[in-house]
Amino acid sequence: MNWQWSWQRANLAAGIWCLVVGIGMMTFWLMEPVDLAGHLPFLFGMKFNAALAAVMTGAALLLSARGLRTLPTLLLLVVLIYGVLALSQHVLAIDVGIDTLLNTPFMDIGTSRPGRIAPNTALCFILVSLALMLRIIRRKTDTVQVLLGLSAIIIAAAALVGYAIALDIAHDWIRFTRMSIPSASCFIALGMSIVFVDTEETGYHRSTLASILGLSTYLVLLAMAYYELARYETAFGITFTADTGNGRSTLTSLIVISGVLYGGLVAHLYFSSRRARRMADDLAESRARLAAVIDNAVDGIILIDDRGIILKVNAACTRIFGYGSDDMIGQNVKMLMPDPYHRDHDRYISNYQRSGEAKVIGIGREVEGRRQSGEIFPLDLAVARIDLNGATIYSGIVRDISERKESEHALIDANTELEEFAYRTSHDLRSPIASSMGLLKISRMMLADGDLKGLAQTLQRMEKNFGRLDHLIQNIITITRNRLMEEEKSTISLRAAVSDAIDSLSHLEEFRRIRIENHIAAELTIISNPSKFDVIVGNMLSNAIKYHDPQEAQPRIDIRALRSAGGIRLSVEDNGLGVPPASRHLLFRMFKRLHPNRSFGSGLGLYILRKSAESLGGTALYEARDKGSRFIIELPVEETHENPIDPGRR
């Protein structure tokens, strides 16, 4: 991002440089400062036309960088035509009259004709304007543009270096017509912009291009030096040729050898930089891949140093512990542990470092973690020791197992309940059968004895036994059905459901003695499973009736229902026997009968009540009264969506 930005600024700088140099030179030519020209003649090497062309090129570069296309293209076209004309004057030895068209120079420096620019300058204008036009038209960089830019830089750079090492041919391609220093600086700036800005995207590495540039400039200078040397030999009749007579002087050989060595060096640099870059890319990619694996892991991964300081955590850790990664990194890992791990962790580490005896490392075990909220939860922890360059770090993989633990506990609870159920059921099923077998034997004896009265009583007992058995089996069927039944929910009118339940209990012998009152408002409804709801209401009422107090002058049962926050509270209140405080913890548990002398129940009634309420998302509660009991069922209420075709449908 930053690199890209600075290269864009290089573009801007090149444009501005051309404008400054071009406008400055044009000003000089127009002001005609004779004194200055006398003192610093080299400044006036850049002709008026060249200065104007530089201004136009710089302006075109800046405009195109701002997204304009037509105007810069036109400017560059003018520069191109001018370059072609200026070059053809040299090549074809003609005069098209453009040299003094705009300005007649007040003096002549470094030129064959007044105002005429050097052929290398003209060629550079052609190369630069062509490259920039191509860039504007194609809207991207390509090889041709890069080559054109490279050529311009090499020509200009050779000219500049020529000034420095006094190799005239480098800037004077034709005698007395030289590329000036200001012109050369403009071409280098423009060429840099063409070659280096935005070219990375097309696959040219800047370092590669720079190497090529350096090498080419050097080789061009070398060739020119060789050419110059040969020219001096011929011109002055001096022979540098060595005695061996192979026609090549030691100096020339040295120049050529150093050129070859330099070329080899540049090539080597180029290839090793490419290799280094590829390795860096590979490394970056593999790091990115590893980071992606760690960050997307479902389990939390924590790296700590040998003092327990957290070095790195992955995304899963922030999810599991609730801390941001910045809140964890740099802290001691014991922040994620409750006591006793929190208290003892430093000791674990020092023990391990001293004795090498691992409690967790390389083993993995179930421990407890502490979330930011303070919640303590079970987690599986596996720690591995990693030795890196003489330092030791530890990687911990943590997995939140609270859900697994919860379902494990639920499963164990369900299993325990099932075992108890099986045990109690087998006992309670066998009990009336064993009793009936005994009674049958006694009946036989009574029959043999002719004790018909005793026999009738015994048969009655047997009948009661079978009634009990049947009742128990019915209850077991209810439990099974409640557990397995899939039932559609529907709107239930509470008052009507309770009235139905009261009617269905009217056969009980105590029924007539008890005043049962249904206080529920007629409009109160609930959306629930009708069968389970009927089981609940039936159980509550039959319990209240069964355990009424025979000594009570006015036994009564009151049924009420209230809409409370988020639910319905249905209560059945009696003034019956109540539940002794010592036995209250046994309420709602299976096979618990709390009234010994009146225990004709299966011991499953309240258990069924609780299970049914729970399966409807509610709870069963007991409240003691001064006299009697109050059993309460709280059920969640769902919005009433009445069937528009058949309102109040059940």
Added chain:
Amino acid sequence: MKIQSILVVDDDENDQFICEYTIRKYDSAIRVLKAFDGAEALNVLRGDTPDAIILDINMPVMNGFEFLDRYAQEFEVHAPVVAMLTSSHLGKDRERAMQYDFVKSYFEKPLEPDHLRVMAELLG
């Protein structure tokens, strides 16, 4: 030795009837005491130590095991023969009951004259 008195601890009225009838048929001289749960049984035992106790396990208020705990702790003199009489034959229950040294037998319902004969033999 002849059994003089037996305490029957059972919450089921029918089982109480069967026990009483069977005992009377076996030996009408035996005195039969009744309790409908462990707590009642402890009350009876505070005033009387019978030769034998026939004990059910599953009872409301105080079950057979709770009764055995209390009987072991609170009484110095125990009935010579305590026999468990239950409707189901579970190894776990049997083991638990037989840990008390005064529990001598473990029978399955219904009570038979043979059970009483075994108890009489155990009495010595």
